[in-house]
Amino acid sequence: MKQATGYSGLQIGLHWLILILIGVNYFVSEGMEEAFDAHTEGAAVAFWPSSIHVYLGLAILALVLIRLIVRLVRGAPEVPVGTNSLLRVAGEWSHILLYALMIAVPVLGATAWYLGLELAAGTHVLMMNAMLILAGVHAAAALFHQFVLKDNLLDRMRRPG
Ligand code: HEM
DSSP states (O other), X not given: OOEXXXXXXXXXXXXXXXXXXXXXXXXXXXXXXXXXHHHHTTOOOXXXXXXXXXXXXXXXXXHHHHHHHHHHHHOEEOOOTTOOHHXXXXXXXXXXXXXXXXXXXXXXXXXXXXXXXXHHHHHHHHHHHHHHHHHHHHHHHHHHXXXXXXXXXXXXXXXXX
């Protein structure tokens, strides 16, 4: 994996844009269960936010794939000097897992919606909850770095380097 000196403007922009879009899509997911049932039964889906949820989910998937390609081509900065090895490994694996979940969640959602698969719908919700929990832990870890370890980690996702 390549070693960059910092995240690029594109990587930073995509990180925060995807965070906002995931938040919006979570917000409009209310009522999706009923919309999915109507959709699989071939009935008209009266619930308009379901369209936003589906298309925004596909847009998020496209953005995550672009972000992953940029990440593989450009790399990421080394963890701050002095970070203990346990935190370093936890950080690396949580990033890998977050990427995997950001891909799995919309893929499962699209599979459920377009192929009418009940199992994919259940797994989509389960993975979404796992992603939210992990994202919460990830955000808490970033704040821990910033305010307890005082290593300015947040700056890496604020200023291109
Ligand atoms: C308030 C919420 C968040 C904060 C404060 C935050 C902060 C950060 C920071 C500071 C980094 C850089 C870490 C480093 O340099 O080692 C980072 C990386 C990352 N964040 Fe977040 N993040 C937040 C939310 C999220 C969410 C919701 C997701 C996905 C669901 C996410 C996914 C990632 C991933 C995958 C990376 C690794 C980027 C890479 O190395 O390619 N983050 N985040």
